[in-house]
Amino acid sequence: MMKGFFERITSRRREIGERGIFAEMENCLYCGKDLSSAELFERYRICPHCRFHYLLPAYGRIELLADSGSFIEINRTLASLDPLSFSGGASYKKRVFDAQKRTGLSEAVVTGVCQIEGTLTVIVVLDFGFLGGGMGCVVGEKVTLAFEHALKKRLPLVAVVSSSGARVQEGVLSLMQMAKTAAAAKQLCDAGLPFISVLTNPTTGEVYSSFANLADIIMAEPNALIGFAPLRLVAETEGRELPADAHTAESHLKHGMIDAIVERTRLRDLLAILLDLLLSQYRLTLRRRFGPYPPIVPQRESAWQSVQLARHEERPTSLDYIGRITSSFIELHGDRCYGDDNSVVCGLGDIGGEAVVIIGQERGHGEEGKLRRPYPEGFRKAQRAMNLAAKFMLPIITLIDTPGAYPGLEAEERGMGSAIAQCLARMSDLPTPIISVIIGEGGSEGALAFGVADRILMLENAIFSVIPPERAAVLLYRDASRAEEVAPALRLTAEDCKELGVVDVLVPEPKGGAHVAPDEAARQLKKFLLNELVQVQGISANRLVKARYAKFRGMGRYSSRISVAISKERDQLQEYISQRLEEFKEYLPSRAEEVPLEEEKEPLSED
Numbered sequence: 248m249m250k251g252f253f254e255r256i257t258s259r260r261r262e263i264g265e266r267g268i269f270a271e272m273e274n275c276l277y278c279g280k281d282l283s284s285a286e287l288f289e290r291y292r293i294c295p296h297c298r299f300h301y302l303l304p305a306y307g308r309i310e311l312l313a314d315s316g317s318f319i320e321i322n323r324t325l326a327s328l329d330p331l332s333f334s335g336g337a338s339y340k341k342r343v344f345d346a347q348k349r350t351g352l353s354e355a356v357v358t359g360v361c362q363i364e365g366t367l368t369v370i371v372v373l374d375f376g377f378l379g380g381g382m383g384c385v386v387g388e389k390v391t392l393a394f395e396h397a398l399k400k401r402l403p404l405v406a407v408v409s410s411s412g413a414r415v416q417e418g419v420l421s422l423m424q425m426a427k428t429a430a431a432a433k434q435l436c437d438a439g440l441p442f443i444s445v446l447t448n449p450t451t452g453e454v455y456s457s458f459a460n461l462a463d464i465i466m467a468e469p470n471a472l473i474g475f476a477p478l479r480l481v482a483e484t485e486g487r488e489l490p491a492d493a494h495t496a497e498s499h500l501k502h503g504m505i506d507a508i509v510e511r512t513r514l515r516d517l518l519a520i521l522l523d524l525l526l527s528q529y530r531l532t533l534r535r536r537f538g539p540y541p542p543i544v545p546q547r548e549s550a551w552q553s554v555q556l557a558r559h560e561e562r563p564t565s566l567d568y569i570g571r572i573t574s575s576f577i578e579l580h581g582d583r584c585y586g587d588d589n590s591v592v593c594g595l596g597d598i599g600g601e602a603v604v605i606i607g608q609e610r611g612h613g614e615e616g617k618l619r620r621p622y623p624e625g626f627r628k629a630q631r632a633m634n635l636a637a638k639f640m641l642p643i644i645t646l647i648d649t650p651g652a653y654p655g656l657e658a659e660e661r662g663m664g665s666a667i668a669q670c671l672a673r674m675s676d677l678p679t680p681i682i683s684v685i686i687g688e689g690g691s692e693g694a695l696a697f698g699v700a701d702r703i704l705m706l707e708n709a710i711f712s713v714i715p716p717e718r719a720a721v722l723l724y725r726d727a728s729r730a731e732e733v734a735p736a737l738r739l740t741a742e743d744c745k746e747l748g749v750v751d752v753l754v755p756e757p758k759g760g761a762h763v764a765p766d767e768a769a770r771q772l773k774k775f776l777l778n779e780l781v782q783v784q785g786i787s788a789n790r791l792v793k794a795r796y797a798k799f800r801g802m803g804r805y806s807s808r809i810s811v812a813i814s815k816e817r818d819q820l821q822e823y824i825s826q827r828l829e830e831f832k833e834y835l836p837s838r839a840e841e842v843p844l845e846e847e848k849e850p851l852s853e854d
Contacts, residue, residue, distance in 0.1 A: 291511045300468045305357040305374035312515050313361035320359040322392050327385045339416040346377045356386045358393040364519035369397040371406040380410035382454050383417040387424025394431035403441035408459045412452020425457040432458040441525040446473050465505045467496035503581030524595040527602035533781045543753045550734040556708035557688045561762040565607025565646040571769035588625030593632035599777050604636035607646035620653040626666035642680040645697040652693035667696045674699035678788035682779050685709045702779045705741045705750040708760050712739035
């Protein structure tokens with residue numbers, strides 16, 4: 248269906264010209280519905296019936312994205328001069344001249360500086376109407392100059408891409424523009440400046456395989472044709488009919504290659520929020536010193552009850568907490584390698600007005616929560632978010648809630664062990680503050696991979712264990728039904744973890760558990776997070792990394808185990824002595840009534 252559509256639209260474009268398509272179109276080429284009186288189509292070139300996004304000229308895109316009157320074009324006069332004196336087919340010079348006359352552009356890319364809701368930004372827009380948006384020498388030069396301008400002025404860059412690849416007429420010189428633009432994009436990224444790319448219909452070939460894919464955040468318009476090779480070449484190579492969504496934005500999102508699919512009507516607002524978060528200059532300060540945390544009085548009678556509460560079907564999940572503790576949250580998808588794991592949620596948000604990167608393990612509710620576990624691509628997606636936080640020096644908050652990593656064969660084949668190890672190692676030396684919160688079930692290495700943090704918080708009824716009680720019961724007794732008996736020995740409750748020095752702070756929950764009053768549970772968590780965030784973000788990156796290493800270096804050392812054991816014995820001894828003293832005090836008054844301490848004695852007579 249999609250392939251047939253592109254054949255129809257290509258044929259139609261040949262008849263009336265790339266720009267003329269919008270002036271003469273009365274019916275949608277995709278669904279056939281009437282477009283003559285559609286305001287959505289007039290302004291955004293979107294069919295109001297099937298929501299298909301049609302081509303937009305470069306200046307039309309800039310008008311939709313930039314603040315009114317803020318765009319200043321740069322390097323406008325650069326134009327192609329046929330560097331190879333190409334002689335095949337129609338004259339290349341004539342084709343360029345005809346494209347210039349038809350579109351009003353000097354080349355297939357427009358670059359400049361504008362404001363997007365007040366944020367000064369360098370913008371690069373490729374126009375497919377100009378020779379298919381092909382990247383020749385001049386396009387590569389203008390794109391590179393735009394990156395260099397952004398680097399010089401310390402500005403973010405937004406690229407809106409629509410291209411068919413390199414220009415055959417400029418031969419290998421056209422191919423070299425891939426290296427030039429990729430190197431320029433890398434310099435911008437290394438300088439810690441934001442780069443966001445928006446892939447539109449179509450984006451293929453050399454542009455897709457160079458600077459467009461090096462952005463910090465990659466978005467795409469719905470149903471956009473996206474891919475390395477042309478769709479027809481992919482079909483010929485496969486020798487079979489392709490799936491309906493092949494080479495589309497939706498397929499790329501499913502396979503973890505892009506962060507989000509965004510309709511044109513929402514793009515400007517989303518770009519503005521992302522730029523605000525990535526360029527955030529705000530940091531929390533402490534107005535008055537936070538008092539000591541209130542002591543936690545356990546609301547349950549056994550470790551097994553903690554297990555049940557941590558696994559409760561209605562217990563708030565990471566997304567539940569994120570929605571309550573942030574005022575804005577932009578979720579990012581995919582590991583840029585294989586897929587997008589919905590059991591791991593990553594994104595940019597703000598808490599208390601400060602931009603943060605949030606990484607959460609999402610179990611879902613009901614029966615789904617018993618089955619959903621992170622895959623390797625989930626851990627790789629988390630690493631992407633960590634690297635983003637390190638680049639822009641944003642604090643990281645991780646929310647831990649998983650029974651463990653997915654133990655199946657698929658996960659093994661996709662590199663589960665490597666993904667977890669890389670996550671642990673990356674967190675250990677991130678130069679930005681990290682706060683981890685165990686909000687539910689902290690299951691083994693799948694939980695720890697998100698828990699190498701400067702401060703580790705744990706909700707009152709959460710659990711953290713090397714192995715689930717059921718599996719421990721099977722290992723010890725060959726009987727999973729004895730899990731309740733094994734649970735206390737695993738020392739998995741919040742109080743146990745605090746006593747062992749595994750967690751730093753316990754967060755109280757509403758009476759009966761967090762699921763009883765999710766809003767109150769989130770309010771408490773936000774209060775504790777803000778306090779810890781203020782404490783750690785005042786520490787230099789070098790000291791932060793050293794302290795984090797020392798923290799985990801000391802866990803499990805023999806001396807610390809002896810210290811914990813002695814401390815426990817001392818507490819028990821003090822409690823025993825106190826009880827004996829109380830008994831003795833009760834005993835003293837009763838004896839005093841029977842035998843006075845001092846008795847009056849009659850003086851001895853002389854006799």
